[in-house]
Amino acid sequence: MTDSQNVTxxxxxEKNRKARNLAIALSLAAFVxxxxxxxxxxxxPGVLDRPM
Amino acid sequence: MTDLSVHVQDGKHLGEGAYAAAPSWRDYVELLKPRVxxxxxxxxxxxxxxxxxxxxxxxxxVALLAIAVGAGAAGCLNMWYDADIDAIMIRTxxxxxxxxxxxxxxxxxxxxxxxxASVLIMWLxxxxxxxxxxxFTIAFxxxxxxxxxxxxxxxxxxxxxxxxxxxxxxxxxxxxxxxxVEPLVLFLIIFMWTPPHFWALALYRNGDYEKAGVPMMPxxxxxxxxxxxxxxxxxxxxxxxxxxxxLGFAGLAYGVTAAAVSAIFVSLAGEVWRLGRKDExxxxxxxxxxxxxxxxxLFILFFALLAERVAGWLL
Numbered sequence: 001m002t003d004s005q006n007v008t009x010x011x012x013x014e015k016n017r018k019a020r021n022l023a024i025a026l027s028l029a030a031f032v033x034x035x036x037x038x039x040x041x042x043x044x045p046g047v048l049d050r051p052m
Numbered sequence: 053m054t055d056l057s058v059h060v061q062d063g064k065h066l067g068e069g070a071y072a073a074a075p076s077w078r079d080y081v082e083l084l085k086p087r088v089x090x091x092x093x094x095x096x097x098x099x100x101x102x103x104x105x106x107x108x109x110x111x112x113x114v115a116l117l118a119i120a121v122g123a124g125a126a127g128c129l130n131m132w133y134d135a136d137i138d139a140i141m142i143r144t145x146x147x148x149x150x151x152x153x154x155x156x157x158x159x160x161x162x163x164x165x166x167x168x169a170s171v172l173i174m175w176l177x178x179x180x181x182x183x184x185x186x187x188f189t190i191a192f193x194x195x196x197x198x199x200x201x202x203x204x205x206x207x208x209x210x211x212x213x214x215x216x217x218x219x220x221x222x223x224x225x226x227x228x229x230x231x232x233v234e235p236l237v238l239f240l241i242i243f244m245w246t247p248p249h250f251w252a253l254a255l256y257r258n259g260d261y262e263k264a265g266v267p268m269m270p271x272x273x274x275x276x277x278x279x280x281x282x283x284x285x286x287x288x289x290x291x292x293x294x295x296x297x298x299l300g301f302a303g304l305a306y307g308v309t310a311a312a313v314s315a316i317f318v319s320l321a322g323e324v325w326r327l328g329r330k331d332e333x334x335x336x337x338x339x340x341x342x343x344x345x346x347x348x349x350l351f352i353l354f355f356a357l358l359a360e361r362v363a364g365w366l367l
Contacts, residue, residue, distance in 0.1 A: 019077055
């Protein structure tokens with residue numbers, strides 16, 4: 001068995017990593033929503049109104 | 053610098069590059085200097101409210117968020133660059149990087165991502181003027197203040213103070229798309245307030261700065277010279293705080309408030325200088341009082357501007 005197979009992490013490590021990943025996911029989602037909202041507010045219905 | 057040592061906790065091997073406890077999201081929030089951020093949000097909001105234009109409330113909120121995130125990113129990049137001296141100073145040694153909670157390059161990455169995102173969001177939400185100003189502020193704080201001035205000259209926070217003074221200008225530009233004399237007066241108030249604020253802190257943290265080799269004014273010019281300069285700045289700042297009233301974009305209520313709180317600021321600065329000639333310890337305690345009051349002072353000035361404008365809308 002190699003050393004790396006023996007690696008175990010402290011429960012706090014896993015907990016913190018999970019919370020951090022969740023925070024990153026939420027931030028990314030918020031960023032997407034923000035861009036969407038800005039687009040709607042700035043362009044309004046005109047967002048679909050462009051010559052084809 | 054990523055910690056590549058092998059961590060062992062409770063006899064368990066945590067693996068290379070692992071931290072005994074992975075950084076929590078709270079460590080990252082701490083990198084944004086939330087207390088500084090709150091003052092920046094507030095002065096930015098006042099800049100927006102005083103601007104004689106209209107902005108969609110949602111876009112206004114997004115612009116404010118961009119100012120907040122941009123300021124946080126600048127603070128984070130400052131902590132990335134200054135991690136070595138932060139570890140030496142008592143006031144800063146518990147920050148996330150020196151205490152080993154966040155790796156240095158993770159802070160750099162976090163700061164860069166947030167800087168780019170804040171400038172981009174500002175540009176999309178309100179336009180080029182405010183986003184350019186925001187980008188300039190972050191770059192100025194990092195390249196001019198943190199990397200250029202902080203470790204080289206006692207004028208570090210005098211010139212570097214420009215970065216902290218820009219948020220109301222950014223707020224104004226977010227609404228108007230341009231900059232005029234009114235936001236520049238707000239800029240001047242914060243710009244002139246910054247040296248006495250930081251030198252008061254440096255007076256009672258003198259040893260800290262000396263140990264870290266940061267040439268703050270009290271370290272380089274001596275404490276009594278710094279006290280005299282604090283008093284000088286306080287005297288110069290007092291009439292500048294009245295400019296919004298003289299120029300007509302603030303009313304009598306603001307003028308009276310500004311005169312009163314400025315008089316107290318000058319008197320506290322005078323006390324620091326007077327005590328400095330007789331008793332170092334009492335002068336340091338007075339400097340601590342001046343530092344605490346300086347935060348209240350700036351808050352009251354901007355709150356008076358805000359309250360007067362909001363009252364004008366309601367009445």
